[in-house]
Amino acid sequence: MSTTATGDNEIDFTESGRKLFARECDFYWAAAKKDGLPPPRGIEIAFAGRSNVGKSSLINALTNRTGLARTSNTPGRTQELNFFDIAGAFSIVDMPGYGFAAVGKDKVNAWTGLIHHYLKGRVELARVFLLIDARHGIKDTDKPILDTLGKSAVAYQVILTKSDELTGAERIKRVAEVEAAIRKNAAAHPEIILTSSRKNDGIDRLRASVASLLNDRQALPEWAWPE
Ligand SMILES: Nc1nc2c(ncn2[C@@H]2O[C@H](COP(=O)(O)OP(=O)(O)O)[C@@H](O)[C@H]2O)c(=O)[nH]1
Numbered sequence: 001m002s003t004t005a006t007g008d009n010e011i012d013f014t015e016s017g018r019k020l021f022a023r024e025c026d027f028y029w030a031a032a033k034k035d036g037l038p039p040p041r042g043i044e045i046a047f048a049g050r051s052n053v054g055k056s057s058l059i060n061a062l063t064n065r066t067g068l069a070r071t072s073n074t075p076g077r078t079q080e081l082n083f084f085d086i087a088g089a090f091s092i093v094d095m096p097g098y099g100f101a102a103v104g105k106d107k108v109n110a111w112t113g114l115i116h117h118y119l120k121g122r123v124e125l126a127r128v129f130l131l132i133d134a135r136h137g138i139k140d141t142d143k144p145i146l147d148t149l150g151k152s153a154v155a156y157q158v159i160l161t162k163s164d165e166l167t168g169a170e171r172i173k174r175v176a177e178v179e180a181a182i183r184k185n186a187a188a189h190p191e192i193i194l195t196s197s198r199k200n201d202g203i204d205r206l207r208a209s210v211a212s213l214l215n216d217r218q219a220l221p222e223w224a225w226p227e
């Protein structure tokens with residue numbers, strides 16, 4: 001359950017989150033270069049993470065689609081920032097996966113440049129969901145993006161993926177470890193969400209977190225307001 005404190009009351013955004021993601025989702029823009037970003041049309045929420053972390057699978061699970069974001073077994077295939085309109089309410093931005101060694105260095109530098117440019121300068125960007133594979137935790141390849149997020153004004157929230165691969169005890173240990181690692185960073189949202197796209201675990205919680213964020217920004221459409 002994701003809640004927002006409003007005086008004495010806690011609002012439950014679970015149903016709001018479900019409604020938000022049950023409507024149309026449409027791809028509308030791909031940006032491969034810094035000067036190729038779309039004209040602003042409202043709040044953007046970006047998904048970032050290492051190649052193969054399960055980002056496309058998570059976006060598909062969130063939106064109840066099978067092929068919205070392309071999932072593949074070939075790491076490093078998504079090379080642009082892909083923008084999706086969610087119910088006319090906000091945009092999801094699927095960022096290129098980083099940390100994939102088998103592509104050329106020039107290409108890696110170009111992607112890194114684009115990612116960092118977007119994270120640092122985009123006014124519409126309300127939050128970055130930073131995906132971390134629950135099996136591995138935070139790795140050295142995650143450090144550059146953590147540094148950038150720490151320096152930019154945008155808040156980020158860690159989402160652990162593939163939780164189905166861990167036992168209950170391993171999950172608890174991993175969450176505690178990642179919490180400890182980000183605790184000192186003011187830009188980090190303290191709540192870590194454990195997810196499995198495969199088992200549909202944590203998906204409602206993530207949707208609720210998005211609804212709560214939109215609500216904070218006065219951008220939650222009336223049709224998705226909590227009852
Ligand atoms: N066990 C498990 N595997 C997953 C899950 N989500 C994705 N995967 C697998 O991880 C690989 C990469 O997934 P993909 O969504 O394409 O990752 P991306 O490169 O970050 O977009 C694929 O083989 C998926 O089947 C999950 O929730 N659990």
Ligand SMILES: [Mg+2]
Pocket residue numbers: 055056057070071072078
């Ligand atoms: Mg992908």
